[in-house]
Amino acid sequence: MHAPEDEPVEPPGPRRPVDADAEVGVGPWPGGPSAWPDDPRLDPELLAAGDRRNVVDRYRYWTVEAVVADLDTRRHPFHVAVENWAHDLNIGSVVRTANAFAAAEVHVVGRRRWNRRGAMVTDRYQHLRHHPRVEDLLAWADSAGLPVLGVDNLPGSVPLEGYPLPRACVLLFGQESVGLSDAARAGARDVLHIAQFGSTRSINAGAAAAIAMHAWIGQHAGPPPSD
Known part of the structure; x- marks a missing residue:
């Protein structure tokens, strides 16, 4: 599966609502390495272990460098x-x-x-x-x-x-x-x-x-x- 460059990648299946007792973020990408998207923005370690960072859903599984590069296209002056x-x-x-x-x-x-x-x-x-x-x-x-x-x-x-x-x-x-x-x-x-x-x-x-x-x-x- 290849994600278009301008589209955020999201794991398959419905999102589970987040409540006070739930873990923040998402778990490992379902299906293992063979199911990982072909997207250079994604971090293999996060795909394997899950992404619990305090980032918006758009940036789930992205590397820090990819997040910064995307923000740089739309920072305010x-x-x-x-x-x-x-x-x-x-x-x-x-x-x-x-x-x-x-x-x-x-x-x-x-x-x-x-x-x-x-x-x-x-x-x-x-x-x-x-x-x-x-x-x-x-x-x-x-x-x-x-x-x-x-x-x-x-x-x-x-x-x-x-x-x-x-x-x-x-x-x-x-x-x-x-x-x-x-x-x-x-x-x-x-x-x-x-x-x-x-x-x-x-x-x-x-x-x-x-x-x-x-x-x-x-x-x-x-x-x-x-x-």
Whole structure:
């Protein structure tokens, strides 16, 4: 059996509904190696053992390289940058959300090494780029012709709600405790804030990044491809 290049491969037979007690994913491909599809995107180890990864059904049994190559054909032209973030779980959360929204890249400014556990393996599928200083990020964005938009609840910032986000841009988020640096503020086209209605001064940095990314999705992205 040969699957067309633009069609996802699915095992024969009906899908079993997933419930709280069921295993995630799919088991080995029915029928053994002789029944495996002739598709170079598929991973023989996953076909033999099953695919329990946290991926959409479209990518069941695909190699990591094949998933990345397919995502590269339809990534969105917005980038996400985090400046000197101290909490690895927050960085991982941003990477995971960026993958969910098919961001072009996540830029980590500051330390190169961070614990990627919070990314829940999505860092394998999401392009990451490191910059030692925010000035390096700003220089890269300028060379790429991408406007930088800071997100921080600073005096003089403008509401994210209703702001016409450029289709190609960099969304830059400052450190959790102190926010955007002076250099980041100076290099940003605008600084945006997220409307809040409760008593707290700020929200979690990873949550703020997710809100801003979804604001971009709401303005520029159509419905996602079906599985």
